[in-house]
Amino acid sequence: MAETSDEDLVRQCRAGELKAFDALVERHQKTVFNLALRMVRSGDDAADIAQTVFVKAYENLERFDPQYKFFSWLYRIAVNESLNALEQKKRFEGLDGLDVAAEIAEEKDDEALRQERKVQVGLMMLSVDQRAVIILKHMQGLSYREIGQVLDLPEKTVKSRLFSARQAFKEILKRKGRGRNDRRRAS
Amino acid sequence: MTAEELRELINREIDGDLSPSEQRRLTQALRRNPPARRLRTELKETASALASVRAAEPPVHMASRIRAEVRARAASFAPAGTPARAAAPGRGSWWASISAAVLGTSTVRYGAVFAGGLVAGALIFMLAVHPEPAPSVAGSAATGTLLAQSQSFPVNVPGTQGTVSAVTTETGKELTLRLNCSSATTTRLIYDPSRVKLENLSELQSAGGPVAVNNGVVEITGTGTQKCTLLFSGVKDSRLSVQIASSAGGSFQAEVQVH
Numbered sequence: 001m002a003e004t005s006d007e008d009l010v011r012q013c014r015a016g017e018l019k020a021f022d023a024l025v026e027r028h029q030k031t032v033f034n035l036a037l038r039m040v041r042s043g044d045d046a047a048d049i050a051q052t053v054f055v056k057a058y059e060n061l062e063r064f065d066p067q068y069k070f071f072s073w074l075y076r077i078a079v080n081e082s083l084n085a086l087e088q089k090k091r092f093e094g095l096d097g098l099d100v101a102a103e104i105a106e107e108k109d110d111e112a113l114r115q116e117r118k119v120q121v122g123l124m125m126l127s128v129d130q131r132a133v134i135i136l137k138h139m140q141g142l143s144y145r146e147i148g149q150v151l152d153l154p155e156k157t158v159k160s161r162l163f164s165a166r167q168a169f170k171e172i173l174k175r176k177g178r179g180r181n182d183r184r185r186a187s
Numbered sequence: 188m189t190a191e192e193l194r195e196l197i198n199r200e201i202d203g204d205l206s207p208s209e210q211r212r213l214t215q216a217l218r219r220n221p222p223a224r225r226l227r228t229e230l231k232e233t234a235s236a237l238a239s240v241r242a243a244e245p246p247v248h249m250a251s252r253i254r255a256e257v258r259a260r261a262a263s264f265a266p267a268g269t270p271a272r273a274a275a276p277g278r279g280s281w282w283a284s285i286s287a288a289v290l291g292t293s294t295v296r297y298g299a300v301f302a303g304g305l306v307a308g309a310l311i312f313m314l315a316v317h318p319e320p321a322p323s324v325a326g327s328a329a330t331g332t333l334l335a336q337s338q339s340f341p342v343n344v345p346g347t348q349g350t351v352s353a354v355t356t357e358t359g360k361e362l363t364l365r366l367n368c369s370s371a372t373t374t375r376l377i378y379d380p381s382r383v384k385l386e387n388l389s390e391l392q393s394a395g396g397p398v399a400v401n402n403g404v405v406e407i408t409g410t411g412t413q414k415c416t417l418l419f420s421g422v423k424d425s426r427l428s429v430q431i432a433s434s435a436g437g438s439f440q441a442e443v444q445v446h
Binding site: 018021022025026029030031034038046050059115118119120134137138139159162166167169173174 | 194195198199201202204229230232233234236237238239240241242243244245246249250252253254256257258260261385399400401402
């Protein structure tokens with residue numbers, strides 16, 4: 001039996017069917033959580049963001065334009081909420097020390113974890129605009145057009161931002177790779 | 188082909204966006220351009236590093252927390268246009284309208300609830316023109332001014348009673364909320380983030396629910412005694428306007444002046 005589409009579930013929600021919204025939560029919670037996680041890096045914050053995203057989506061369901069995909073709209077809320085959370089966090093604690101903490105952790109774990117940490121730290125070193133396009137493209141697998149819908153940008157801008165972001169990320173990974181090799185030689 | 192065109196083709200190749208003819212052009216251009224080949228290899232490695240990150244599993248109880256929160260919201264207000272729940276006038280629908288009116292641009296946030304119909308619209312208008320709907324602010328003036336360095340106001344709205352007090356500290360103006368919230372009530376303190384900046388929020392006592400901050404809204408969802416302190420900076424002329432509203436209906440407007 002075919003799975004009920006997001007659009008049908010949204011229609012049911014609008015008719016007052018809460019269980020339809022549960023199904024949307026079930027279907028999208030992991031991607032929303034991961035999007036937030038890659039944006040803000042903290043699992044606790046990402047879970048809070050995901051909760052806010054779904055609550056806001058529910059409260060604003062009437063504003064959702066069915067000509068777009070539901071997940072694009074959801075991701076848009078998720079990106080905005082992540083940016084809000086980062087803004088709050090920056091005010092309270094700043095992001096200094098992030099790199100060092102991850103580098104210390106790197107020495108202890110296996111190669112896959114090390115690589116993931118390297119990528120995550122690298123992401124946090126990008127600007128939030130660059131980070132968002134990279135995550136949406138490489139971790140969420142969205143097309144240029146879908147990214148444009150999420151970030152409210154023309155496709156052309158999405159491409160140029162993505163290309164610069166990838167270039168910047170490449171340089172960060174290169175620098176981090178060099179840094180680690182230098183430390184290994186020194187020890 | 189210019190270097191810029193080449194860079195674009197390499198990037199689009201990584202994204203799987205090239206047509207067969209563009210792919211042929213790229214292959215030809217790369218043959219005679221070692222630096223471009225190197226760039227392509229490095230960008231492919233970058234993409235592969237990003238793709239290697241595994242999706243994390245959300246916390247086990249996240250979905251159930253979301254469902255519970257959505258049900259709590261649904262109980263107090265419904266998405267606009269939802270026939271079954273629109274039959275709860277005077278509860279969350281107009282409380283959310285107050286938030287939207289106070290926050291201005293944040294109609295995006297709570298705006299869906301805004302469409303509670305003409306009746307709600309008329310109510311908002313009345314609230315805007317006459318901000319003292321007597322029944323909702325029992326026992327205190329709708330607007331007050333804290334003149335002393337440390338003074339407190341009573342807050343008495345349906346579902347939420349307590350005090351709000353203000354002091355000047357070295358780093359800014361500090362508001363302390365001491366509220367007793369009944370069950371199934373969401374209490375929100377609303378301020379204008381374009382005028383003042385919330386520097387810190389400390390939950391000194393919270394029974395049953397978290398205090399969340401989001402772009403001009405401090406939301407208290409717990410029941411029982413709630414106590415938290417908010418530190419604001421950027422307060423001009425020693426004036427800080429805040430509004431406390433309850434999902435059970437009613438709002439308390441305070442313009443706090445701290446010397």
